[in-house]
Amino acid sequence: MKILVVDDEADVQPLFLQRFRKEIREHELEFDFALSGEEALVYLQEKHSEVVLILSDINMPGMSGIDLLSRIRHDYNAPPPPIVMMITAYGDDENHRQAIENGANDFLTKPLDFSLLKEKLKTLLA
Amino acid sequence: MYIIYFLAAFLLTLRLKKILSNTPMYYKWKNQLNYAWGIWVIYAIAQSTLGGIAISIVGCLVLLGLLQYLNREPDFEPFKFYIDAHYPLVAVGLLDALTELIAPDFHDKWNSYFGFATLAAFAWIYTRWLNSKKQREELQIATQRNTELDRLVTERTAELTKQKNELQETVKLLQATQAQLIQQEKLASLGELTAGIAHEIQNPLNFVNNFSEVSMELIDEMEEELNKGDTKEAIAIATDIKQNLEKIIHHGKRADGIVKGMLQHSRSGGDVKEPTDINKLADEYLRLAYHGLRAKDKLFNAELVTHFTENLPEVNIISQDVGRVLLNLFNNAFYATQHKKANAGADYKPTIELSTTLDGKNIRITVKDNGMGIPDAIRDKIMQPFFTTKPTGEGTGLGLSLSYDIIVKGHGGNIEIESKEGEFTEFIISLPLAK
Numbered sequence: 072m073k074i075l076v077v078d079d080e081a082d083v084q085p086l087f088l089q090r091f092r093k094e095i096r097e098h099e100l101e102f103d104f105a106l107s108g109e110e111a112l113v114y115l116q117e118k119h120s121e122v123v124l125i126l127s128d129i130n131m132p133g134m135s136g137i138d139l140l141s142r143i144r145h146d147y148n149a150p151p152p153p154i155v156m157m158i159t160a161y162g163d164d165e166n167h168r169q170a171i172e173n174g175a176n177d178f179l180t181k182p183l184d185f186s187l188l189k190e191k192l193k194t195l196l197a
Numbered sequence: 198m199y200i201i202y203f204l205a206a207f208l209l210t211l212r213l214k215k216i217l218s219n220t221p222m223y224y225k226w227k228n229q230l231n232y233a234w235g236i237w238v239i240y241a242i243a244q245s246t247l248g249g250i251a252i253s254i255v256g257c258l259v260l261l262g263l264l265q266y267l268n269r270e271p272d273f274e275p276f277k278f279y280i281d282a283h284y285p286l287v288a289v290g291l292l293d294a295l296t297e298l299i300a301p302d303f304h305d306k307w308n309s310y311f312g313f314a315t316l317a318a319f320a321w322i323y324t325r326w327l328n329s330k331k332q333r334e335e336l337q338i339a340t341q342r343n344t345e346l347d348r349l350v351t352e353r354t355a356e357l358t359k360q361k362n363e364l365q366e367t368v369k370l371l372q373a374t375q376a377q378l379i380q381q382e383k384l385a386s387l388g389e390l391t392a393g394i395a396h397e398i399q400n401p402l403n404f405v406n407n408f409s410e411v412s413m414e415l416i417d418e419m420e421e422e423l424n425k426g427d428t429k430e431a432i433a434i435a436t437d438i439k440q441n442l443e444k445i446i447h448h449g450k451r452a453d454g455i456v457k458g459m460l461q462h463s464r465s466g467g468d469v470k471e472p473t474d475i476n477k478l479a480d481e482y483l484r485l486a487y488h489g490l491r492a493k494d495k496l497f498n499a500e501l502v503t504h505f506t507e508n509l510p511e512v513n514i515i516s517q518d519v520g521r522v523l524l525n526l527f528n529n530a531f532y533a534t535q536h537k538k539a540n541a542g543a544d545y546k547p548t549i550e551l552s553t554t555l556d557g558k559n560i561r562i563t564v565k566d567n568g569m570g571i572p573d574a575i576r577d578k579i580m581q582p583f584f585t586t587k588p589t590g591e592g593t594g595l596g597l598s599l600s601y602d603i604i605v606k607g608h609g610g611n612i613e614i615e616s617k618e619g620e621f622t623e624f625i626i627s628l629p630l631a632k
Contacts, residue, residue, distance in 0.1 A: 086411065089411045130491060132500060165496065166496075
């Protein structure tokens, strides 16, 4: 299962790679990364059919995660639509409402609870 | 006819008494002037003992004596005009008497002329009296007016002094209030910072925690590999762990820097100028301002564009003061774009541009936003204390005025504003390198 992680913090990449070390080694999961919403859209232009899950930060300079989400739902929603989970440091109701309203499947708060995320991914894989 | 000299002398004293009656000199001269009745005693004695010519001579001498006496007294100096008017009468009287004595025939022949001259001299006194009376009346009116003016001036002076004192009190009160407001403004900007700082610290801390946890897992895995005898894989894991520890150090230092920056901002009274990297300072405060605003308005987003000129020389500044100015300019810029976003279409992309340039002997920091701009009508006012376009309670109106003080008075720099209503606003701070 291919997962795209969108976050402006570059160190998120080694973190995910190490956190999901086992899953990657066993080819259960595959990760790609984008540092901004714009970059994510460029990536999706080519690989939208491969990506099953998109994990995106909401709070990024430039295009926000919410903007990215609505673009994804607008441009790449051909069945099967990608699962989009939004991540934010500000876990408030307004952000949550907006995310769900724009078609997010789930809403996670920073700091990311990786064991919880793993559980969620397991149910998706099953 | 002989009586006329005595009458003139008596009237003179009577009139002087009347003139003096309204002045403080009256009490000094009252008694002396009352002796004027003595003139009639002399007249009565002369009348009963002497003949016509002798009476005239006595009358003239009495009058002459009185005139000489009055003219020697400085108190009567103001009435000299009137007193001197009596000399013609004395002269005519003496001439009349002497002529009658020496040449009685001649005198008899011209008697009517002498009588006429005497009357004319007497009338002359009266004319002069009327004149001097008029003058005195005018003088009196002028004096009264002066007194009135003096009274008014005193009154006004008292009023003004009272107003001045009241204003001084008000100024003191305002200065105290201003000091309080400045303190509040500092606290407000600290409050704005806190949210940004919290976010800024949270991110590195997340990394520190995550990389630590992951490293512990990796060590377990490494043990497993070593037990299996796969040293190659174990070494690969060790390399990863080392990288993670480097990340932990990196993010730990990042959080450390933010806390130090925060302490610097809140430290009061620190007015020491230190060589500062403007690019680093501006970047730091841009992030703080952005995250501070994000913490308040979760939906807000803006593109942050930075054009930093590399290798700028360090500038001697009080970094927390200049930081406060930058924070204020960023906040204003965000506010302007936020405001425009509320009314603009979906295509509007809030953008804040931060640039640094070296311009001769100055470093220029430019903060540009594509917000609502500043209307020409208020361009001149925005640096004034307490001027704000924000709704009541949202702005103190001190941000820019404090910024101006910090840059211009504190650092010998300059703040310029470029703006087009509805399109953009640009603040340009110049800081001299020499200072």
